[in-house]
Amino acid sequence: MKIAILPGDGIGPEIMDEAVKVLQALGEGIEMERAEVGGAGYAAHGHPLPQATLQLARQADAVLFGAVGDYRYDTLERALRPEQAILGLRRELGLFANLRPAILYPELAGASTLKPEVVSGLDILIIRELTGDIYFGKPRGVRTCPDGPFAGQREGFDTMRYADGEIRRIAHVAFQAARKRGRRVTSVDKANVLETFQFWRDVVTEVHADYPDVELEHMYVDNAAMQLVRAPKKFDVIVTGNMFGDILSDAAAMLTGSIGMLPSASLDASGKGLYEPSHGSAPDIAGQGVANPLATILSAAMMLRYSFGLAEQATRIEDAVKRVLAQGLRTPDIHEPGTRRVGTSDMGDAVVAALG
Numbered sequence: 001m002k003i004a005i006l007p008g009d010g011i012g013p014e015i016m017d018e019a020v021k022v023l024q025a026l027g028e029g030i031e032m033e034r035a036e037v038g039g040a041g042y043a044a045h046g047h048p049l050p051q052a053t054l055q056l057a058r059q060a061d062a063v064l065f066g067a068v069g070d071y072r073y074d075t076l077e078r079a080l081r082p083e084q085a086i087l088g089l090r091r092e093l094g095l096f097a098n099l100r101p102a103i104l105y106p107e108l109a110g111a112s113t114l115k116p117e118v119v120s121g122l123d124i125l126i127i128r129e130l131t132g133d134i135y136f137g138k139p140r141g142v143r144t145c146p147d148g149p150f151a152g153q154r155e156g157f158d159t160m161r162y163a164d165g166e167i168r169r170i171a172h173v174a175f176q177a178a179r180k181r182g183r184r185v186t187s188v189d190k191a192n193v194l195e196t197f198q199f200w201r202d203v204v205t206e207v208h209a210d211y212p213d214v215e216l217e218h219m220y221v222d223n224a225a226m227q228l229v230r231a232p233k234k235f236d237v238i239v240t241g242n243m244f245g246d247i248l249s250d251a252a253a254m255l256t257g258s259i260g261m262l263p264s265a266s267l268d269a270s271g272k273g274l275y276e277p278s279h280g281s282a283p284d285i286a287g288q289g290v291a292n293p294l295a296t297i298l299s300a301a302m303m304l305r306y307s308f309g310l311a312e313q314a315t316r317i318e319d320a321v322k323r324v325l326a327q328g329l330r331t332p333d334i335h336e337p338g339t340r341r342v343g344t345s346d347m348g349d350a351v352v353a354a355l356g
C-alpha cells in the first residue's frame with residue numbers, strides 16, 4: 001500500500017502531520033511519499049500541480065490530500081492558482097464520485113447552529129458528481145457579448161453540461177450507497193429551469209429502475225437548501241451535480257457543528273481514491289497550531305475502508321475520534337464551555353493514544 005501525501009497550503013501541512021501520525025501508529029506498514037501541491041507546488045516548481053506530484057498521485061494506491069489555497073497566489077492567472085491543483089487531480093485521475101458524509105457526533109450537538117432536536121442523530125451522505133458540470137464544461141471564458149441589451153460589451157461565460165453516461169455512473173454510486181444505509185436517495189437538480197438538469201432527472205429516474213428496493217425522490221436545489229436547514233434528518237443519500245454539491249455540502253457540513261470534522265472521498269470507476277477534509281486551507285489560522293485535524297484523520301480512515309479494504313482499522317480510527325470527543329478534548333472551532341481546548345498536535349496525539 002502506497003499513499004501519496006499531498007499536504008498543500010495553509011493549515012494543510014499541520015493537519016496532515018496528525019493524520020500521518022495516526023496512520024503510522026496503526027502499524028500496517030503503509031508506505032507514504034510526500035509531494036508539493038497548490039500554492040506550495042507553485043512556489044517549489046512553478047505549477048500548482050507539478051508533473052512529479054501528478055505522477056506520484058497516479059502511481060500511488062491512494063492519495064491523502066490536505067487543502068489548497070493561499071491569498072498570495074490569488075492574483076495569478078487562473079491556470080496557476082492553487083485551486084487548479086485539486087481540479088486537475090480530479091480530472092486527471094477521473095475521480096468522479098465525491099462522497100461527503102455529514103454526521104453529527106452526539107458530543108458536538110451544542111456546537112451546531114441549529115437546535116439539538118433538529119440535528120441530533122444526523123447522518124447524511126452527500127454524493128457530489130465531481131468531474132463534470134459547469135466546473136469543467138467548455139466553451140468558457142470572456143468574450144464580446146453577441147446579443148441582447150448588453151451586446152458588444154465584454155461578458156464572462158461558462159457551459160453547464162452532463163452526458164448520459166456521466167449521470168448514470170454517479171446515480172449508480174448513489175443507489176448502491178443507499179443500499180448500505182437507509183435506502184433513500186434524494187436527487188437534487190434544477191429541472192424547472194435548466195435543460196441539463198431536466199436531463200439529469202430523466203436519467204436518474206431510468207437508473208432507478210435497477211434499484212426497486214431504494215426510494216427515489218427528486219428535489220429542486222433551492223428547496224433542498226431550505227430542507228437541509230429545516231429538517232436535515234429527512235435526508236439519507238443526496239446525489240447531485242458538481243456545483244450544487246459544492247454548495248450543499250458546505251451547508252450540510254455546518255449542521256454538524258464544524259466543517260473541521262468532516263472527511264471526504266473522491267473515487268474513480270475502479271475505487272481508487274483521493275481523500276481530503278471537506279474544509280479548505282484556512283490561511284487565516286495557518287501556522288498557529290489551532291486547526292482541527294479530525295477531518296483529515298477521518299479522511300485517512302475513509303481511505304483505509306474504501307481503497308484498502310481495511311474496515312477494521314478504519315473503525316479503530318473512528319472510534320478513537322469518538323473517544324477523544326467524549327474525553328472533552330476540543331480544538332477552538334468546536335470548543336464550548338466545560339470542554340478542554342487543545343491544539344492541532346495535541347489532538348492528533350490524543351487520537352493516537354485512544355487507538356487502543
Ligand code: IPM
Nearest residue numbers: 068069083084086087246278
Ligand atoms: C471543494 C472546494 C473546491 C471545489 C475548490 C477548492 C476548487 O470548494 O472541494 O468543495 O469547488 O470543488
Ligand code: MN
Nearest residue numbers: 246247250278
Ligand atoms: Mn467547496
